[in-house]
Amino acid sequence: MASIYNEDLYLNGNKGSLIEFELMRKTRNDILALELIGYKNTIENYDFFIEEAAKLIKSLNLDSSLAISLAISYLIKNGYFTYNKEFTEDETTTELLNREGISIIAGEGCCRNFSDIQMSIMNRLDYKTKKFYCYHQTTFLASPKNEEANHVLNLIEYKGNLYGIDIYNYNLLYRFANKFSLVSISKLTNDKLRYKPYCEMIRENTSMKEIFDNLNLFESCKNRPFIYSQDYEKIQFEINKKLEKENDRFDAFHERTKKLKKEIYNDIKGK
Amino acid sequence: METCDKYSLYIGLNDKDTLEQMMPTKRFIKIISKICKSQNIGFSIKSMNGGYIHNSGIYTFENSIELSIFGVTKEQIMTLAKKLKKIFNQESIIVIKEKVETSFV
Numbered sequence: 001m002a003s004i005y006n007e008d009l010y011l012n013g014n015k016g017s018l019i020e021f022e023l024m025r026k027t028r029n030d031i032l033a034l035e036l037i038g039y040k041n042t043i044e045n046y047d048f049f050i051e052e053a054a055k056l057i058k059s060l061n062l063d064s065s066l067a068i069s070l071a072i073s074y075l076i077k078n079g080y081f082t083y084n085k086e087f088t089e090d091e092t093t094t095e096l097l098n099r100e101g102i103s104i105i106a107g108e109g110c111c112r113n114f115s116d117i118q119m120s121i122m123n124r125l126d127y128k129t130k131k132f133y134c135y136h137q138t139t140f141l142a143s144p145k146n147e148e149a150n151h152v153l154n155l156i157e158y159k160g161n162l163y164g165i166d167i168y169n170y171n172l173l174y175r176f177a178n179k180f181s182l183v184s185i186s187k188l189t190n191d192k193l194r195y196k197p198y199c200e201m202i203r204e205n206t207s208m209k210e211i212f213d214n215l216n217l218f219e220s221c222k223n224r225p226f227i228y229s230q231d232y233e234k235i236q237f238e239i240n241k242k243l244e245k246e247n248d249r250f251d252a253f254h255e256r257t258k259k260l261k262k263e264i265y266n267d268i269k270g271k
Numbered sequence: 272m273e274t275c276d277k278y279s280l281y282i283g284l285n286d287k288d289t290l291e292q293m294m295p296t297k298r299f300i301k302i303i304s305k306i307c308k309s310q311n312i313g314f315s316i317k318s319m320n321g322g323y324i325h326n327s328g329i330y331t332f333e334n335s336i337e338l339s340i341f342g343v344t345k346e347q348i349m350t351l352a353k354k355l356k357k358i359f360n361q362e363s364i365i366v367i368k369e370k371v372e373t374s375f376v
Contacts, residue, residue, distance in 0.1 A: 027301045031358070038357035093310045093350050270353025
């Protein structure tokens, strides 16, 4: 039986799905509005932290959205964004829907927290990025059309093509195979990420027209030249080498923002 | 039968500043449900009536919600309770912990 998440239904105007999504969006918008009032100071502190993090990354003189994404990943995983420098990759209990990246400060987070903080920093640096809500398909036994979204990563522009970069999962890089699917640039994995537009419609208030624009854009990306896996590995190696040399600067950043991060942590943990 | 911790949260629905309920009870329930789902917390919810004495001494009658939760950590409950207190603009939320015997049939 088809589920409400089946894009064949709602993209063709199925009323049942659309009504359900509208209700979900309404509840989400209620929480967003309440959080903006209840967590006003926390959100302001977090936005200030993002500005500081963007300044730090700018000072590294990295020249592409790819390099910046790798730097953000490095900083998170090495605890520089966390109040106590410890970080666990896990589902979080400290999330604010307005700023999902805030959980990173508390030292925990999964894909949506990584993707949110990455997007905030990149937007601050005027790099275009966009969240790609998807179903992570590791087997070809089931149809992904009926499934709920279970993953999110960011789309970035790099040398004339659009890529999905999963900084939560080993910085895996994906390219478009068709208008719905991202596939790994590496031949070592068959993982497919199936676009779930409904999730973007609910979470980002994206209109149906924008979804169709996205699908056209993704379709146009599939024939563009893309980076080879070995070249990407080389970039990762070089960026990591560069970042490791900057650890003193990162330590100083961690110390400078420690008080701010502790305040944010206390607020969202309710201490 | 197994012994586990049961937590009950009593949440009044009147805003602590206006002393009025700012949205229908159904919307409160939906919001709580979504937050519990996002934090991977199973729950049961009951809507009821109650009375509360504010810090200022004013007594109000209000709609309330009882949220029952089993098998989570104290830290998870306190984080949840403090979040609900903040977003619903409450003076306080009562958290009760009891040891109960449960069995799934």
